[in-house]
Each structure stands twice: as C-alpha cells, then as structure tokens.
Amino acid sequence: MSLIKWSPFGELEDIQDRLNRFLNETLPVRGEKNAFFADWTPPVDIEETDKEYLIKAELPDIKKEDVKVETLDGILTIEGERKQEKEEKGKKYHRIERAHGVFERAFLLPEDAQGDKVTADYKDGVLKVHVPKTEKATPKAIEVKVD
Numbered sequence: 001m002s003l004i005k006w007s008p009f010g011e012l013e014d015i016q017d018r019l020n021r022f023l024n025e026t027l028p029v030r031g032e033k034n035a036f037f038a039d040w041t042p043p044v045d046i047e048e049t050d051k052e053y054l055i056k057a058e059l060p061d062i063k064k065e066d067v068k069v070e071t072l073d074g075i076l077t078i079e080g081e082r083k084q085e086k087e088e089k090g091k092k093y094h095r096i097e098r099a100h101g102v103f104e105r106a107f108l109l110p111e112d113a114q115g116d117k118v119t120a121d122y123k124d125g126v127l128k129v130h131v132p133k134t135e136k137a138t139p140k141a142i143e144v145k146v147d
Contacts, residue, residue: 040082040099046107051130053113057105060125061098067122069129071115076131079104112136 047054057078059067067080084100109115112133120129 023061040101041103041105042078044078044105050133052133053110055107055127055131057127057129058125059122059127062125064122067116067127069120069127071109071118073092074109074113076107076109076113076115076118076129077104078127078129 001105042057042059044058045056046055053077055078059080061080062080062082066083070077079102081102082098082100085096109131114132114134117132118129120127122128
C-alpha cells in the first residue's frame, strides 16, 4: 500500500471553485435541485445573431436521454446527469478527474426571445439550444392628408 500525501490546499481550492461558480451563475435555479453546489457545471457559450440566440453546452459522455431542456416563465433550463463509470475487473484507474453527477443551468430569456419556439440538437457531446427572436417591428411611414 502506498502513502498519499494530503494537502489541505486541495480542499481549499475546491471550495474556492464552488464559490466562484456560485457567484458567476446567471440565475438561482428553481425547484429542489441547487446547481450552485452541484458536482459539476457544464461550460456554455451564448451567441446572438439577428434571428436567434444560440446556447452551446459541452456535455461529453452524456446520453441524449440524460439531458432535458425546458422553458417556463421566461427561464430556459438545461439539466441532466453524467453517470459515474463503474470499475471493471482487470481495469486500473490511475486518475479520475472528470466530474460526474447531476447538473442544472438556468438562463433568463431576453424579452425578444420566443421561449415557446425553442429547439435543441445534440451531436458530438455538444448541446445546441436555438432560441428564435421575435421579429422587430419596422417603422411604417403613414402619409398625412391635409384637407
């Protein structure tokens, strides 16, 4: 049996990471689950074009069935779970760094977003959520007639 040197700073760094995630979240999550203290949080990119908002979330090694996207009251929620790999006989793990467990991310939709027309696709470990924008009202010139 080999000895492992314990460092209290490793645990302090974990606490700091969780605190940073807590302070950087966009919204508190509704319901019983709390993403601030989840085992992990998938990173996301949010893009905006003239026609839509596009949210890309990195979800490697997660099955499509383990991911759920929903909108309710102007809030877009992405939730799911990465299952922990089971140890198999004959396999030795030297390091396990990838986080596993339940996650949940929530985002407040802008006023011009059409929450009822959200679509999502999942390919190569990347979830893409398309949130279409409402068409902006274009000004219409009205001719004024003088009698």
